[in-house]
Amino acid sequence: MNHLRRRNFLKLSSAFSLAPVFAANAFTTENPPVDVPPATVNFVSDGLVLNAAAYSQLLADITKKKNLTADYYSQNGCVEELETKMANLLGKEAAVFMPTGTLANHLAIRTQAGKNSRVILQHESHVYNDTGDSTQILSNLNLVPLGLDKATFTVEEVSEVLxxxxxxxxxxxxxVISIESPVRRKNGQLFDYEQMQQISALARTNNIKMHLDGARLLLASAYTGISPAAYASLFDTVYVSLYKYFNAASGAILAGPKELIAPMYHERRMFGGGLHQVWPFAAVALHYLDGFADRYAKAVNIAEDLIKNLEAHGAFKIERITNGTNIFKLTVKGIAPKTFAENLKKNGITARPNESNGFNLLVNESLLSSNASTLAQAFVNSLK
Structure with missing residues (x-):
């Protein structure tokens, strides 16, 4: 898998300790839940989305093994521990828990924009498409979208706007210039790193703040070998999801300079996000954060070997996402996608047909419960 810089990523993962993986149910973000039996491999999610029983059991196990301290209105306790670890991982002075990524992005952009109300961002970004115009309505910001139907806009486009x-x-x-990477609406495609660097330099020259919607940032690092801190160094603030692959029931982390982040809990509460207790989210996120890089590197390797096995079989066609991350497309010959998905489920695998009569398969930690050859055989068995 020449697109994955294996050795670079293994260096990144050395900072994490290995932690156990618990069986989980899963669903694709932005889609209705899929019925995923426990202890199966799923190709529908960035991570493990625990059902109520599994989440409750995991939380009970964590509280037995660790002396957890509860937070108070999303401050202190294990929430503070998580904030500190994430700030260190991202190379930032401070971090603050947010109940959602939508709020994390909004407050980062709002706070940094101040009276300079124009915000450059991707046309395909979550902030522009999926927040109900909240930054415009609630914070009087003027969004300037660039890069129609692309993951990347260029430094030349930014210069023209300026x-x-x-x-x-x-x-x-x-x-503010806000960049999302990987881009969900482009199937996990990455924002071009060279353009990102040039845009960051231009922004600093012009005293413009930079925000990274890095909900899936650690997935990007797995496929590029660029550390989360290296990505974050190009930005003043960065948001990382806690539920997508750290498997918390909800939550997000916003990291940046201490002078901006330390008082952010006031803004959080003003927007109704000062939840009384969020330790059940923080505890699970901490659990999966430890050792994530090592585990995810192994999952990626299994996926790459599976892709090779499927490509060698005449019934399967694999399509890579250009400059992509953990999503690849599968087309199956000789069987209806819905029937194939039903057969996969009988073989312990969950996948969801897409609108193009194929599958978007997502790589996540559930692959660690199997191996490439076993998975490949299950795919072949599901043809009939």
Whole structure:
């Protein structure tokens, strides 16, 4: 798998200790839940989404093994422990828990924009498409979308916006550039790293703040060999999801400079996000954060070997996402996708047909419960 820099990523993973993986149910983000029996391999999620029974049991196990301290209105206790670990991982001075990624992105952009209300971001980003115009309605920000139907916009496009803004008859400056990577609406495609670096340099020259919607940032690191801290160094603030692959029931982390992050709990509460207790989220996220890089590297290796096995069989066609991460497309010959999915389920695998009569298969830790040859045989057996 020449697109994955194995040795670089293994260096990244050495900072983590190995932790056990618990059986889980899973579903694709932004889609209705899929019925996934416990202890099966799923290709429908970035991570393990625990059902109520599994989550409760895991939480009970964690509390027995660790002397957890509960938080108070999302502060202190194991929440603070999680914030500290995530800040260190991302190379930032401080981090704060947020109940959702939507709020994390919003408050990061709002706080840094100040009176410079124009915000450059991707046309395909979550902030632009999936938040109900919240930044415009609640924070009076003017979103300037670039890169229609692309994961990446270019430094030249940014320069053109800055030039046009400077030439306006009424002063209205760009306050923030927000970048999402990987991009969910582009099937996990990455924002071009060279362009990211150039845009960051241009922003700093023009005193414009940079925000990274890095919900799936650690997945990006797995496929590029670029550490989370290296990515985050190009940005003033960065958000990372706690539920997508750290398997918390909900939650997000927003990291950045201490002077910005330390008082952020006031903004969080103003927006209704000062939850009384979130330790059940933080405890599970901490559990899966420990050792994640090592485990996920192994899952990626299993997936790569599985892809090779499937490509060698005439009934399967694999399509890679250009500059992608943990999603690959599968087309199956000679059987209806719905029937194939039902057969896979009988063989202990959950997959969801897409709109193109194929499958988008997502790589996650559930693959660790099997191996490439066993999975490949299950795919072949499901053809009939």
């Amino acid at each position: 030039k046009r803004t400077a030439g306006g008859r009424v002063a209205s400056k760009v306050g």
